[in-house]
Amino acid sequence: MYIKRLKLKAFRNYAEEELEFSPLTNFIYGNNAHGKTNILEAVYLFAQGRSHRAKSDRELIKFGEDQARLTLEFSDSSRDYIADMRISASGRKAININHVPVAKLSKLMNYLNVVMFSPEDLELVKGSPYFRRRFIDSAISQLYPSYLASLMEYHKVLEQKNSLLKALRASGAAGDPTLSVWNEALAAAGSKLMEARAEFTEHINSAAGRIQEEISGEKLIIKYLPSIKCADITSEGLLDYLSARERREIELGSSQYGVQRDDLEIYVNGKEAKLFASQGQQRTAALAMKMAQAEYIEDIKGEWPVLLLDDIMSELDLSRRMYLSERIRDKQVLITSTDTDLVEGGTDTRLFHIENGRVI
Numbered sequence: 215m216y217i218k219r220l221k222l223k224a225f226r227n228y229a230e231e232e233l234e235f236s237p238l239t240n241f242i243y244g245n246n247a248h249g250k251t252n253i254l255e256a257v258y259l260f261a262q263g264r265s266h267r268a269k270s271d272r273e274l275i276k277f278g279e280d281q282a283r284l285t286l287e288f289s290d291s292s293r294d295y296i297a298d299m300r301i302s303a304s305g306r307k308a309i310n311i312n313h314v315p316v317a318k319l320s321k322l323m324n325y326l327n328v329v330m331f332s333p334e335d336l337e338l339v340k341g342s343p344y345f346r347r348r349f350i351d352s353a354i355s356q357l358y359p360s361y362l363a364s365l366m367e368y369h370k371v372l373e374q375k376n377s378l379l380k381a382l383r384a385s386g387a388a389g390d391p392t393l394s395v396w397n398e399a400l401a402a403a404g405s406k407l408m409e410a411r412a413e414f415t416e417h418i419n420s421a422a423g424r425i426q427e428e429i430s431g432e433k434l435i436i437k438y439l440p441s442i443k444c445a446d447i448t449s450e451g452l453l454d455y456l457s458a459r460e461r462r463e464i465e466l467g468s469s470q471y472g473v474q475r476d477d478l479e480i481y482v483n484g485k486e487a488k489l490f491a492s493q494g495q496q497r498t499a500a501l502a503m504k505m506a507q508a509e510y511i512e513d514i515k516g517e518w519p520v521l522l523l524d525d526i527m528s529e530l531d532l533s534r535r536m537y538l539s540e541r542i543r544d545k546q547v548l549i550t551s552t553d554t555d556l557v558e559g560g561t562d563t564r565l566f567h568i569e570n571g572r573v574i
Contacts, residue, residue, distance in 0.1 A: 215327060215517045216546040217257060219287040224279035225301075226252040227571035235548070236564035242550045244568035250550040253568075254330070254522045257548065260286045260297050261328040261520075262352065263307075263319040271305040288326055291517050295325060320359035320366075327356050327519035329508045331526045335500040339487050343477035350478070353507045354414050357514045361410050368403040368473065371396055376468050383467030393460055400472055401452035407473045408447050412438050414510070415478065421506035422499070426482075429537050430498050433483050441475035498534060505541065521547040528553055 216237045222228040227249045242250050251267075258266050259274075268274055275282040282301040289295065300308040309316040316322045337345040355362040375396035382390060415438035426434035440447075444455045456471060463470050480487040482495045491499065511519045521542055527535055528551060554565075567574040 215288065215290045215515075215520060217286065217288045217326075217520055217548075219285075220253065220256060221283075221285040222253075222256060223283040224276040225256060225274060225282040225284055226276060228252065229276065229571065231571070231573055233566060233573060234564075235546070236562055237546055238544070238562040239542075240546075240548045240564050240566065241554075242548060242566045242568060243552065243554050244574075245552060248568050249571045250568050251524050252571075253566075254524050254548055254550060256284050257286065257326075257520070257522060258328060258330055259284065259299065260288075261323065261326045261356065263309075263322045266330060266332075271301050271307065272303060274301050275303060286326075288520075290515075297325070318359075320355070320362040323356050323362060324359050327511050327515060328522055329504055329511070329519050330522045330524065331501070331504050332524040333526060333529050335504060335526070336493070336496055338500045338503055339480055339491070339496040343475070346478040347474075347476055349503070349507075350411050350414060350476075353510065354410050356519075357511065358410065361407070364403045364406045368400060368407060371399040371403070372469060372472065372474060375400065379463055379469065380467045382464045387464075389460065389464065393464075394457065397456040397460070398449075398453055401456060402449045404442070404473050405447055405449045405452050408440055408442070408452075408476075411440075411473070411476060412447075417510050417513070418503060418506045421509045422502040425502040425505050426498060429502065429534060430495070432495065432498070433481075434487075434499055434502060435481040435484075436503070437479040437481075439477040439479050441473065441477075442471055494531065497529065501530070501534065501538065505538075518545050521545055523547060523549040525550050525552070527551055 217235050219232065219234050221232045223230045233253065242253055244250055255265055255267065255274075265271070265274060280303045284299045284301075286297045287295070288297070296312055298310045302308075309322055311322070311325055338349055351365055355365065375393070378390060378392055378396065382393075415436060419436040422436060423434045426432050442452060442455055444451055446454075459471055480499060482491045482499060485491065487496055487499055508519055508521065527538075527549065530538065
């Protein structure tokens with residue numbers, strides 16, 4: 215899988231620009247705050263349907279404009295694609311793939327596969343469970359539209375349940391028949407999510423453990439830590455679990471159990487990485503997890519994803535940088551940096567100098 219061409223119009227700080235990429239290394243350089251990351255963000259939008267950093271889609275439109283337009287040409291092993299995205303000031307997106315409208319996000323995510331690396335990846339190891347759940351959900355959703363559909367349904371129902379629990383606590387009521395309806399829906403979607411997360415973690419643990427050992431000789435172990443602790447993770451088993459804890463949730467006025475509270479446990483050399491690993495060990499673990507995600511995509515789809523490296527080379531020491539460079543040598547990668555000394559020039563390397571939202 216590789217990206218051929220990206221066109222931007224009124225996107226972030228770009229008035230109108232077009233970039234044609236090498237099928238291998240693409241080095242995007244320039245000073246900070248000039249628009250390097252915006253290029254990776256645009257590519258990421260076509261893979262995930264949302265920005266990895268914007269709080270609202272309105273932020274993606276250039277100041278003073280009422281609409282942004284992005285066009286991406288890419289290919290996989292079977293065919294070529296032209297993807298077009300329009301983002302209006304209201305935040306609505308209109309997306310077409312090969313001139314056919316894409317109505318659902320789950321459909322969009324099945325076309326282009328990318329893995330994003332950024333300095334914030336350190337939060338995968340030392341941050342809150344939110345970052346690890348986002349990693350899991352993003353990785354699986356790219357490959358299985360049904361997972362994303364279950365995830366969206368789960369959170370829609372969860373919002374309804376929390377509203378009811380808050381009202382019950384405020385009124386002092388002991389219960390409500392609707393609560394069992396919400397629990398039944400959460401159990402049905404939650405069992406599918408838990409099964410997929412457990413399977414994904416098993417793969418990531420194996421691959422990331424091998425990669426960590428190759429990089430540093432350290433032992434990395436990743437375990438799935440579900441919020442619901444029960445042997446039977448079928449929808450029936452989860453419903454029984456949630457039903458037995460209804461009173462507790464009414465007392466607290468919010469949902470206390472479910473996949474919205476899942477986490478990963480990460481250990482380096484037998485110690486919990488979040489608490490005891492050095493920053494270098496944590497960064498290596500995060501790198502190993504992202505590389506393992508890329509391998510996971512290749513295992514499922516039969517081809518390597520496009521790699522987006524946002525200013526991470528400067529964050530890695532020489533040995534880790536050399537390892538990553540060797541692993542991605544024959545892959546398409548888009549790298550941003552302020553330091554041109556970090557790129558290895560070659561006939562297949564294309565350089566893009568970014569200055570004030572323009573490719574110089």
